[in-house]
Amino acid sequence: RKEVEQDPGPFNVPEGATVAFNCTYSNSASQSFFWYRQDCRKEPKLLMSVYSSGNEDGRFTAQLNRASQYISLLIRDSKLSDSATYLCVVNEGAGGSYIPTFGRGTSLIVHP
Amino acid sequence: NAGVTQTPKFQVLKTGQSMTLQCAQDMNHEYMSWYRQDPGMGLRLIHYSVGAGITDQGEVPNGYNVSRSTTEDFPLRLLSAAPSQTSVYFCASRNDGLAGVYEQYFGPGTRLTVT
Numbered sequence: 001r002k003e004v005e006q007d008p009g010p011f012n013v014p015e016g017a018t019v020a021f022n023c024t025y026s027n028s029a030s031q032s033f034f035w036y037r038q039d040c041r042k043e044p045k046l047l048m049s050v051y052s053s054g055n056e057d058g059r060f061t062a063q064l065n066r067a068s069q070y071i072s073l074l075i076r077d078s079k080l081s082d083s084a085t086y087l088c089v090v091n092e093g094a095g096g097s098y099i100p101t102f103g104r105g106t107s108l109i110v111h112p
Numbered sequence: 113n114a115g116v117t118q119t120p121k122f123q124v125l126k127t128g129q130s131m132t133l134q135c136a137q138d139m140n141h142e143y144m145s146w147y148r149q150d151p152g153m154g155l156r157l158i159h160y161s162v163g164a165g166i167t168d169q170g171e172v173p174n175g176y177n178v179s180r181s182t183t184e185d186f187p188l189r190l191l192s193a194a195p196s197q198t199s200v201y202f203c204a205s206r207n208d209g210l211a212g213v214y215e216q217y218f219g220p221g222t223r224l225t226v227t
Contacts, residue, residue: 008152032214043202043218044155087154091214099170100216102147104154 003027003101004090010107017078021106023088024070033064033071034089038105044087047073078110113138118203118219125193125226133188133222135203143206144186145170145216146178148199155202161186193226200224 003026013019025033033050048055050062050071061074071090075082088103119134137144145160147170157170161180175197177189186205190197203219 004154034214043220044216045218046215049214099157099160102155104152 004088004103006086006088006103006106008104008106010109012109012111013078015078015080015110015112017110018074018076019078019108020072020074021086021088021108022070022072023090023103023106024068025088025090025101026069027090027092027101028066028069030069030090030092032091033062034091034100035060035062035071035073036087036089036102038085038087040084047086075108078108080110080112083108083110115139116203116205116217116219118201118222120222121220122223123225125190125224127193127195127226129193131190131193133190133201133203133224135186135188135219136184137186137203137205137217138184139205139207139217140183141205141207141217142183143208144180145204145206146176146186146188147202147204148172148197149202149221150199158188158201190224195226198224198226 005024035047036044037047038044050064054063059076063072085105085107087105089100091100116137142163146158147155149155156172159178161167201222204216206216
């Protein structure tokens, strides 16, 4: 089985902190990468795609390191509402051959 | 748009019973898939479909059947329920990536317990 590994946490941080998660993948042929967010007892929702050049969306920054086969997610100025599980998703194929592999998720708890 | 809908939300089955989990989407997505999520295991792909009439197996297909007679519907059938199939089941559909982003939209899930 192709592996996507994440530290399950939980990461317990105060409001306003900066926190970073890493995700490693075993298949060097992987083509596309994503971070999803899953709230307790809810469905996963796309947080952001991860591009080779890195990308930023507000307080969230995602980076890809193909040489070391990992992706990262940085959250700045953490809010209470950021508390959730963050799922790393790696896809071997491109376009129509999209078959994603999900990591087990990293739990984040932001406290006052 | 309702997005991806799943029924039922909760179900309890006895070992050996069969049932169908329903999934429908109104976004005209060609690609649909079924996952199960177990504690500590993450999401695992059961079956997927790239369009009406086309289905294929994912990582954990044993004990499940699917069909795709229309673009909108993608039901998952448990043939003979076993306690190992106790899980949360998510259906998802995926856009066509025209904007360069392949986003999966998940339904709210079905929580299944097999006793």
